[in-house]
Amino acid sequence: MIRRSRVLCRAGSALVLMILLTPSRASAIPAFARKYGLSCTACHEAWPALNDFGRAFRDSGYQMLEGKDNPTTTAPGYIPLSIRLTPHYELNMATNQQTDQGMKTLKSGSISDIGLDLLMGGTLSDNVSFLVVPTGFTSGEGVSLEAAWVRFSNLGGSSWANLKVGKHDVDLPRASHRTWTLSQTGYLIYGYHSPGSVSVYDLGENQRGVEWVGHDRGSFTRAAVSVFNVQGSPGTRSAFDTPGVYAHVTREWLFDSSGLSAFRIGGFGSYATWPTSTLTEDNEPIPGQGGDLKGSSKVGFDAHFWFGPNVTPAHLIVVFAHGQDNEALIPDATRDGTFNGGFVELGYTPTLRTTVFGRYDVIRNGTQGVPDNPQNLNDKDAETIGLRHTFNFTSRAEYALHAEFSTMRTQLAAADGSDTRNNTLFLGIDFAF
Amino acid sequence: MRGIWCTGLGLVLLTVAASADEQAGNPARGKAVYGRYCVSCHGERGDGAGESAQYAMPRPRDFRQGTFKWRSTPTGSLPLVSDLERTIRDGVYWTMMPSWYPLSRRARLDVIAYLQTLSPRWKADQPGEPLAIPPEPSRTAESVARGRAIYDMQKCAQCHGDQGAGDGPSAKTLADEWGDPDPPFDLTKGHMKGGSTGENLYLVFMTGLNGTPMPSFAETIKPDEAWDLVHYMQSLGARKPTTP
Amino acid sequence: MRRWPCFAIAAAAITLFGYGLTPGNRVAAAQAAGTARIVAKVVLTGTPPPPARLQMNADPVCAKKHQTTAVLSQTVETGADGALKNTLVFVKDGVTGAYPAPSTPATLDQVGCVYTPHVFGVMAGQPVQIINSDPTLHNIHPMPVTNAGFNIGMPIEGMKQTRVFSKAEAPFHVKCDVHPWMSAYIGVFSHPFFGVSNEQGEVELKNLPAGTFQVQAWQEKYGALTQSVTVAVGETRQITFTFKAS
Numbered sequence: 046m047i048r049r050s051r052v053l054c055r056a057g058s059a060l061v062l063m064i065l066l067t068p069s070r071a072s073a074i075p076a077f078a079r080k081y082g083l084s085c086t087a088c089h090e091a092w093p094a095l096n097d098f099g100r101a102f103r104d105s106g107y108q109m110l111e112g113k114d115n116p117t118t119t120a121p122g123y124i125p126l127s128i129r130l131t132p133h134y135e136l137n138m139a140t141n142q143q144t145d146q147g148m149k150t151l152k153s154g155s156i157s158d159i160g161l162d163l164l165m166g167g168t169l170s171d172n173v174s175f176l177v178v179p180t181g182f183t184s185g186e187g188v189s190l191e192a193a194w195v196r197f198s199n200l201g202g203s204s205w206a207n208l209k210v211g212k213h214d215v216d217l218p219r220a221s222h223r224t225w226t227l228s229q230t231g232y233l234i235y236g237y238h239s240p241g242s243v244s245v246y247d248l249g250e251n252q253r254g255v256e257w258v259g260h261d262r263g264s265f266t267r268a269a270v271s272v273f274n275v276q277g278s279p280g281t282r283s284a285f286d287t288p289g290v291y292a293h294v295t296r297e298w299l300f301d302s303s304g305l306s307a308f309r310i311g312g313f314g315s316y317a318t319w320p321t322s323t324l325t326e327d328n329e330p331i332p333g334q335g336g337d338l339k340g341s342s343k344v345g346f347d348a349h350f351w352f353g354p355n356v357t358p359a360h361l362i363v364v365f366a367h368g369q370d371n372e373a374l375i376p377d378a379t380r381d382g383t384f385n386g387g388f389v390e391l392g393y394t395p396t397l398r399t400t401v402f403g404r405y406d407v408i409r410n411g412t413q414g415v416p417d418n419p420q421n422l423n424d425k426d427a428e429t430i431g432l433r434h435t436f437n438f439t440s441r442a443e444y445a446l447h448a449e450f451s452t453m454r455t456q457l458a459a460a461d462g463s464d465t466r467n468n469t470l471f472l473g474i475d476f477a478f
Numbered sequence: 479m480r481g482i483w484c485t486g487l488g489l490v491l492l493t494v495a496a497s498a499d500e501q502a503g504n505p506a507r508g509k510a511v512y513g514r515y516c517v518s519c520h521g522e523r524g525d526g527a528g529e530s531a532q533y534a535m536p537r538p539r540d541f542r543q544g545t546f547k548w549r550s551t552p553t554g555s556l557p558l559v560s561d562l563e564r565t566i567r568d569g570v571y572w573t574m575m576p577s578w579y580p581l582s583r584r585a586r587l588d589v590i591a592y593l594q595t596l597s598p599r600w601k602a603d604q605p606g607e608p609l610a611i612p613p614e615p616s617r618t619a620e621s622v623a624r625g626r627a628i629y630d631m632q633k634c635a636q637c638h639g640d641q642g643a644g645d646g647p648s649a650k651t652l653a654d655e656w657g658d659p660d661p662p663f664d665l666t667k668g669h670m671k672g673g674s675t676g677e678n679l680y681l682v683f684m685t686g687l688n689g690t691p692m693p694s695f696a697e698t699i700k701p702d703e704a705w706d707l708v709h710y711m712q713s714l715g716a717r718k719p720t721t722p
Numbered sequence: 723m724r725r726w727p728c729f730a731i732a733a734a735a736i737t738l739f740g741y742g743l744t745p746g747n748r749v750a751a752a753q754a755a756g757t758a759r760i761v762a763k764v765v766l767t768g769t770p771p772p773p774a775r776l777q778m779n780a781d782p783v784c785a786k787k788h789q790t791t792a793v794l795s796q797t798v799e800t801g802a803d804g805a806l807k808n809t810l811v812f813v814k815d816g817v818t819g820a821y822p823a824p825s826t827p828a829t830l831d832q833v834g835c836v837y838t839p840h841v842f843g844v845m846a847g848q849p850v851q852i853i854n855s856d857p858t859l860h861n862i863h864p865m866p867v868t869n870a871g872f873n874i875g876m877p878i879e880g881m882k883q884t885r886v887f888s889k890a891e892a893p894f895h896v897k898c899d900v901h902p903w904m905s906a907y908i909g910v911f912s913h914p915f916f917g918v919s920n921e922q923g924e925v926e927l928k929n930l931p932a933g934t935f936q937v938q939a940w941q942e943k944y945g946a947l948t949q950s951v952t953v954a955v956g957e958t959r960q961i962t963f964t965f966k967a968s
Contacts, residue, residue, distance in 0.1 A: 082530030082574050084518040097580040098515070109576040111569045112669060120533070263580040299582035303507075306582065354507055355585050356514045397514055440518045440530050543867070554872030603870060633859035633877045636781070636900050647780045651902040655865055686873045691899030693861035693875035697883060 073223075073477045074164050076127040077102070078440040080119055081109060085438045090360060091392065091400035092435070092443060092477075093223045097297070097307070097355075101264040106174040106198030106207060107167060115171050125167030131227065131447065133157055133473020140466045141459035148461060154470075158183050162191070164477075172198045176213075192251050205259035212253045216269035216293040218311055218347030218364045221249040225392055225402045228469045230427045230453040232388065233406045234343070239370035239382025239414050240423040244319035244341045246289060250276045254285075268294045275317045279335045287338060289317030295347070299355075306358065309349040313366075316342045321373045339371040345387065357397075362390040370414065378414030385409050386425075397438075403430040406453075419457055427453035433475070444476035503559075503584075503591025511589040515581070519574060524596035526656075534574040537658055544599030545655065545689040548672040553686040553694035555606025556599060562590045564673070571669045609684055612701045614676050617709045625710025628703050632695055634683075637662040642714040652691040660690050665714040674715070679708045756931035758953035761960050762811045764923040764939055765804040768967035773798075776836075776903040783858035784835030784901060796840040797905075797943050798967075805923030806965060808841045809941045810893055810909050812916035813927065814948060816935035821913045823847035827884060830896070830906060832860045832876070837896065837906035841942070843916040844908060846890045852876070852883045864896040864908060873899075893940050907942055932957075939963035 073093035078085055085092045088099030095103065108114040116125075136154035144151075160183040166176040178192040194211030214222050221232045236247035254273025260266065270292045278287035295311030320335025345366025351358040365387035372378040386408035394400045406427040413422060431449030449471040458465040512520075519538040521528040526540035539546070548565045549557035566586045569577035578586060594600040615621065629635065629642075637652065639645040642665035654660040663671060672678050672687075684704055686694035699707065774795040778784035799807040827849035831838045835856060844850055852862050854876040862883065863873040868891040874883055890912040898904035909916065915935075917925040927937070934952040944965040953959050 078518075081576065082519050082528075082534060083515075083576075084529075086514045087518070098578065101580040109569070111574075111576055112572040113574065265580075299584070301582070301584045306584075354510060355582055356507075356510045545871075552872075553874060554870045599870075602868075631877065632875065636859045648900045648902075651780070652899055653902075683875075686875075688871070688873070691861065691863070691873075693863065693873040693899075695875040695877075697874055698877055698881065 073129060073443070074127045074166055075440075075442055075477055076125045076164070076167060077107060080123060080125070080167070081113070082440055084440050085443050086397050090358065091225060091394045091433060092438070092445075094225055094360075094392070095220075095223055097264070097299075101260075104207070104258060104260045104264040104267060105204070106172060106196050107176075108172070108174065108198065114168050116168055125165055127164040127166075127477055128161060129164060129475070129477035130159055130161035131473050131475040132159055133227075133447065133471055133475075135472075136468075136470040138466075138468040141461070141463050142465070143460040148459065148463075160186070169195070172200075174198060203259075204261065207258045207260075209256040209258070212251050213256055213271070214251045215248060215256070215271045215273075215291040215315075216258070216313075217248060218293070218313060218345075219362050219388075219390065225400055225433055226404060226429050226431060226449060226451070227447060227473075227475070228429065228449055228451040228471050230451045230467060230469060231404055231406055231429050233408050233425050233427060233453075234345070234364065234366050234368070234386040234388065237368060237384065237386060237408050237425075238341060239368070239375060239384055239410065240418060241375040241378065241414060242341065242370040242382060243321065243376070244275075244317065244370060244374050245277050246275045246315075246317035246319060246341060247277075248291065248315060248343070252276050252289065252291075254289075265297045265299075266295070268292070275319065278319060279323060279330065279332065287318050287320060287335070289315065291315040291317075297349075303354060305350060305352055306355050307349070307351040309347075311347045311349075312345070313347065314342070314344040316340050319374055337373070339373040341368065341370040341374060343368045357395055359391065359393040362388070364388050364390075367411075372414050375414035379416055380412060380414055382414035383411035385411060398435045400433045401431070402433070404428070422457045424456040425453060427451060431471075442476070442478035444474060446473075447475045448472050503587035503589070505588070505591040505595050507585075508588035508590065508592030511581070511585045512592050515578065516589065524593070530574070535658075536573060536654070536660065537656065538574070540656060541593050541596040543655075543689070544597035544603070547687040547690060548678075548681075549606075549685050549688065550608040550681055551606030551685060552609065552696065554688060556603055558605050558608060559587070559590055562593070563587065566590070568673055571671050571674075572667070573671065609681065609696065611677055611680055612705070614708075615702065615705050617712070621706045621709045622713045624703070625706035625708070625713075628699060628707045629710055632698060632707075637691065638665055642666050642711070654691070655689045662691070665711055668715045670711075670715065676705070676708050676712070679711050680704055683707065755929040757956045758930040758932055759958040760927040760930060760935070760937060760951055760953060761958060762919075762925045762927070762937065762939065763960070763962045764806040764809040764811065764919045764925065764941075764965070765962065766798070766800055766806040766944070766965045766967050767804055770798050770800050770804075770967050778835055778901070778903065781835065781858055781901060783856060787834040787856070793834070793836060795903075796836075801921045801923060805919075805921065806941065807919055807921055807923065808839075809919040809923070809925070809939050809963070809965075810841050810843055810907070810916065811919065811925040811927065811937065811939045811963070812843060812909060812911055813913065813930075814936045814938040816933055817913045817915060821845070824914075825849070827851040829853065830862075830908075831855055832862070832898070832904070835860075835898075835901050835904060837898075837904055839906070839918065841893070841907045841918050842909075843893075843911055843918065844887065845914060846910050846912050847886060847888055849884050849886050850908070852885065854879060854881045859900050860898050860904070861900055862896065863899055864894060866891050866894040866908075866910075869894075869910065893942075905942075909940065937961065939965075941965055 090096040135157045138152045140150045141148050142151045160181045163179045168174045174196045176192050179188050180191040181188040194209050194213045196209040198207045200206035235249040238244050252273035256271040258269045272290050274285050275287045275289040293313040297309035299307050318338035318340050321339050322337040323330040324334035343366045347364045350361040368384045370382045372381050388404055388406040390404040392400050392402040408425040429451035433445050433447050435445040452468045454466045456464050519528045519530045524541035526538040531538050546557045549561045563586050566578050569575045635646050637646040637648045644662045644664035649662050652660050684696045686692050776793045823845040828844045829851050831853045833855040854860050857879040859877040861875050865871050868889045869887040887910045891910045893907045893909040896906040915927045919925045932955045937951050938946050938948045940946045947963045
């Protein structure tokens with residue numbers, strides 16, 4: 046029991062850390078719409094999720110490549126700055142939480158003290174683009190740079206040679222920065238680790254490093270590889286002392302069909318190290334002095350299906366991955382921990398204004414690193430449903446009603462060994478300008 | 479879990495097998511495509527007066543006249559669907575019109591079918607007979623020199639200037655059929671507006687750009703001379719580095 | 723009975739000859755020629771705008787052709803007693819029946835970097851011959867709405883182009899983008915009852931059948947005036963259109 050509670054404690058703190066580190070909502074960038082005169086629907090299937098045109102624009106380095114990308118072609122008053130924020134009411138409920146008064150359900154709800162995203166992105170010259178996203182700005186918290194990178198595009202005139210340097214989001218099967226859901230109980234597979242693992246490497250977290258992206262015309266075939274120093278690692282002494290790598294390859298086909306109008310398949314994999322020891326002083330870890338790197342990995346595939354007309358699609362996403370954490374990452378483990386998981390997401394956009402969406406996330410542990418742990422310890426199921434209705438959108442601004450409910454069950458996570466459940470209700474106005 | 483994968487796969491096979499649409503565009507679907515991608519510049523009514531139009535120069539196309547610049551058909555006539563498809567697919571360089579290559583060809587054909595409902599001309603007229611383009615002869619220094627002689631004989635310099643920089647004596651007063659200033663193109667810019675292939679250039683001066691001051695010279699330039707002129711124009715563009 | 727074809731041929735020949743005599747920009751002979759006439763007088767009251775001199779400096783070839791005399795704008799040209807020239811007068815409504823288009827082309831000459839004539843009418847389907855009499859580049863750029871427009875570069879002196887407007891259409895502008903001062907107007911009609919006012923401001927619509935017609939006078943600056951006119955067989959009616967210079 047002692048060992049188990051320790052594991053739970055670690056798992057719990059990892060979870061808390063994960064939630065704290067979960068990147069804020071990010072990008073729908075009206076500055077681009079202003080620059081190119083397009084409404085948000087041109088680039089976004091339903092903002093902030095990109096469509097094929099928006100993806101190609103992003104892959105081209107925020108360029109249309111029609112001689113109007115250089116900042117000198119814009120009016121002098123143009124500033125590549127957008128702001129997105131989401132005033133909302135959020136109600137949270139967590140069951141089977143241990144208190145001095147026994148196992149209780151904890152509730153909290155408020156008009157959230159939201160932060161905001163300053164989205165600064167554009168071109169510095171032809172084929173050199175940038176994105177800087179200061180985020181936070183909430184009371185009691187500072188401002189952090191969620192993203193800050195410079196990208197050199199079309200090196201040597203080839204769309205297969207694009208290099209990004211800085212803090213960037215890796216090329217996820219479904220970008221958690223540009224998705225419809227706003228509650229943070231989704232995309233569990235991105236940040237999941239075998240119970241007890243000390244690694245908090247999260248695919249959804251922006252990483253500091255270098256990314257190479259290559260794509261064909263229209264970005265139907267594309268590949269991205271990021272090499273980085275794992276974000277959040279306590280071992281950071283030098284640029285790549287906690288190295289990680291992530292790669293994603295996709296291919297998309299468009300069909301001359303009103304049934305299945307497009308299909309995309311992709312494969313992705315990551316390997317990220319994490320220190321398992323650290324130098325100490327008075328038994329306290331010395332920051333930045335971790336060592337004995339051990340790895341965790343994930344490998345999986347993603348499939349996207351677009352049903353119905355391209356402009357008002359039902360978009361089905363299936364993502365599956367197998368994950369593994371080295372036993373050394375898990376205290377008391379005698380073997381590597383493994384797990385499988387993924388999600389199925391469906392978003393239907395019957396009109397340019399309205400999107401209904403739902404997602405089912407699942408995590409199933411395979412081998413527990415600690416043999417005594419029950420097989421299903423920390424297995425998770427999460428369901429999310431919601432609606433976004435954009436009241437108005439132009440090439441200048443957009444604002445939408447966002448309503449979302451999500452629920453997540455974590456097996457055997459409570460102190461008494463029972464399951465816990467977290468429910469979140471989210472109701473707000475999401476706007477960007 | 480397994481059930482979901484199987485259902486997904488089944489849906490794919492079912493829908494791929496079930497539907498193969500007709501070749502021609504569907505104007506109703508095209509209207510939806512237009513509403514998503516085109517309306518901010520070309521306007522709700524297709525009048526080229528969308529919210530961004532006032533910041534665009536040249537202005538977005540007003541679809542109500544059935545007047546289109548980039549065609550393979552003779553001056554004044556309607557373009558082929560394939561001409562419009564090319565403009566939408568590749569965009570118009572140096573303008574706000576982006577390349578809609580990432581859209582499906584189906585979406586482009588649909589939106590063209592919708593555009594064809596915006597002008598009565600599409601009901602009254604047929605697109606012109608496309609110009610036959612002979613195969614390109616080799617691009618030699620002699621061909622470029624002959625092209626320069628044709629440039630002089632056809633008096634291209636009256637608008638485009640002696641060195642092709644768009645600074646001829648008539649340059650300042652040129653306006654399009656909507657009354658907006660429409661300066662002659664600076665041929666030394668490297669990248670041409672309607673596409674930089676030899677065929678693209680050939681068609682520009684052999685069919686003219688409807689709605690603009692650029693006339694058709696098909697009556698006075700013979701096909702082999704036209705290729706010489708293309709080669710001369712390409713030599714003008716080569717003097718400046720091309721933006722990729 | 724054998725003589726019938728001879729008569730037919732002779733009649734046809736006379737008809738064709740008759741067409742041949744009729745300038746394209748005047749009233750063409752009608753197939754079933756009526757005997758009524760409408761004689762319109764177009765006048766401008768008030769002070770006409772001072773004649774504007776055309777500046778042709780942008781093309782030395784044009785300027786050279788007019789070294790000794792100033793070329794004035796043809797937009798408003800008046801004669802004695804306010805007679806207004808270059809007004810297109812035509813039957814707008816009331817004509818029934820089909821009138822074949824003459825095969826004789828109407829002529830539009832580009833000479834001295836000016837269009838001659840400045841305003842004219844043609845029948846739908848009648849050829850229009852466009853001539854460049856200048857050793858410079860003209861682009862002939864009519865901008866009809868109903869008919870298909872065109873824009874042809876005419877860089878060579880003596881070059882001719884023949885085009886046809888196949889549908890009746892209200893007067894539309896013809897421009898030369900190279901020489902922005904060049905301006906002409908063409909009206910296209912389904913019948914031959916149209917004409918352009920001369921120095922005396924007079925237009926004669928002849929060979930009209932008996933009936934009631936809406937007759938319109940169209941002037942590029944002052945717009946259109948319409949009158950209802952009834953003529954009997956053999957009758958000649960005098961009407962006056964009065965435009966006001968504002």
